[in-house]
Amino acid sequence: MAQLVWFRSDLRVHDNPALFTACQQAQQEGTDVIACFLRPLEQWQSHNWGQNRIRYTERCLLDLKEELEALHIPLICQDVATFAGQIPALLQLCQRLNCHQIFANEEPELNERQRDQQLIAQAEPAGIHCQLFHDQSLLPLGSVLKNDGTPYRVYTPFRKQAQQMIAQQPVQTFPAPAPVISDPQQSLQLKIDSLSLDQPDLVIFQPQNYSDDPIQQRWPATEKEAFHQLELFCGQPINRYKTQRDFPADAKGTSLLSPMLAAGKLSVKSCWQAAEQIRLSDPAAAESASTWQGELLWRDFYRHLLVLYPELSRNQPFKKETSNIQWRNAPDDLQRWQEGKTGFPLVDAAMRQLKETGWMHNRLRMLTAVFLSKYLLIDWHEGERWFMQHLVDADLASNNGGWQWAASTGTDAVPYFRLLSPYRQAERFDAQGEFIARFVPELAKLPAKQRIQPKGYVQGYPNPVADLKEGKERMMAAFKAVKSESSAS
Known part of the structure; x- marks a missing residue:
């Protein structure tokens, strides 16, 4: 008999209610604790996870495996394609390892919650009890x-x-659990290690540390x-x-x-x-x-x-009327934004920080999102996807919420005509152009004032992709048109 702890977006032993409760129950009953992580690569990719986020997760898993080993808890890392594939994989593991309880921590996203409900519906008739805990x-x-x-x-x-x-x-918070000690632990570990040989349908993988990845080395994963x-x-x-x-x-x-x-x-x-x-x-x-x-x-x-509001997980705007905004189809402008070549120094520095480090300062996330969705009037979904594909901290709730806030399609008490001027933001928050110089070396030798707003041609640096006044007027017209349509209906 054993308790099965299913790790998802909770790759730690401290303040982990699912792990703590499973260990307590195991000690009371004299049973073992087994942990698993089921890697749904295709699902992650369909959710726009990029290599930075995937690799960071693997590094966190590598540390988790060591932390669990110190508690005498083996970790099974199994490859599955999608969330749908996780359910039969879990039930098979329970059967093979004689587990009658699954412990996991709740996740807020719609697909994840639907998967958990499907698991409960299929596990209970099979005599497997599932417990979900508040954690996120x-x-x-x-x-x-x-x-x-x-x-x-x-x-x-x-x-x-x-x-x-x-x-x-x-x-x-919950403390880290005490080590789980039981006589059959060693033989149980050997049994788990041999699972992939005895059961060829199991695809066991070993997490990697990606020590050769400069972005990964910036971010602690233990x-x-x-x-x-x-x-x-x-x-x-x-x-x-x-x-x-x-x-x-x-x-x-x-x-x-x-x-x-x-x-x-x-x-x-x-x-x-x-x-x-x-x-x-x-x-x-x-x-x-x-x-x-x-x-x-x-x-x-x-x-x-x-x-x-489950529709937020379905790529829908919180303010339903904004789904009718006529966004521009401007692939060249989008590419310049993605590459940090808009001709607006603080915007470009932020976008290059993202590509170089896998992270972006929060104020700059707001600025770059407003620039794309307002001044360029390009669909905020494009920016949301780009961030998810490059951020080490890619997270649907925060990323979607931030993008919808910036694009005035989400929960926001401020009117849609709120804008963040890239020049004014630089004057206020990078007055010496220090951050700009760090990520836009073409401007590093210029005086601080010109780093913020170059005057005339600068070798190697592009001219502005848009006129800010024209961009504002275009945005105002697009939002007013939607507001008029909403009022008329």
Whole structure:
């Protein structure tokens, strides 16, 4: 007999409710714990995961395998094509390894939730009990509602309600479980190791570390490194978070934890607790710690929306009328944006940062998204896909939420005519052109003012892809047309 823990986007042993509960039950019953990860490559690709995200997940798996081995828990890594293939693979593993319970943590995306419901429907008649645990957010998904039971559509009231709920019931985390010790563990490990030989239909894979990939080497993929990064951020940088988080040249202005959160190498609850400790113990850093907690709640907000509005997982805009916007078909402009050759230095620096590092500063994610969807009037889906294909921290909830916010198709109290000028943003947040010089070397030798807005021809650097005034007028006309159609109907 054994308990089966199915890892998905929760690749850690600390604050993992599914793993912790399985280990507790195993110790009470004198049984073993087996862990599995079922890699659905085709499904990931259909969801626009790129190599950066896939490789980072594999590196996180490599560390997870070592962490679990220290707990005497073997990890089976099996290849399947799609989510649909995960269900029979799980049921077969249960049968072969004599497992009668599956423990897993909930995921907010629609396909993932539908898969879990299908698993429960097929497992229960076979005598296999499935337990799903709240894990991906600070509060249970879909639980932050108005007094009338309806969802919040705007962030600020959502945040206030969530803060009240957390104040009433503070965030709790689970410790790493104690090692699982049982006499048959060694023979069980040998049995698992021989599964791929005894059962040729099982495709077992070994996670890789990708030590030759320069992007991967930028991002820690072990639990120890994740907690170290959290500790570093909560040491001194968090004191400056409120004032420095919008300046992309400041390497310590943000936490740099998003890849670890996306892969579940670190839990959002652990982050909240670390910030809460700073907020309560250090008056000088309290406001900054609270500001970071607000960003963690933004992340939660987008996850709650995925559960409450399933159409968001189907590529549909939150504001339904915006599906009628007449986006431009401008492949050359799109390519220049993708390559960081728009002729707008801060936009180009941001896009090149993405390709070079697999990550982009949050303010620049907003700027580049507004530039594509507003000034160029190119469908925000194009940008959303591009980000998913290149980000190490690729995550549907945050990426979709951010793009729809920028394109004014999502949950946003600000009118559609909100714009972020690439020149004004550079003047405010990269006044010396330091960040621009780092990623757009063609401009590095120019004075700071000209790095921000070059005057005339600069060798090797393109002219602007669009006139900002004309782009704004074009966008205004497109949104007004949709607004008029919506009013008329």
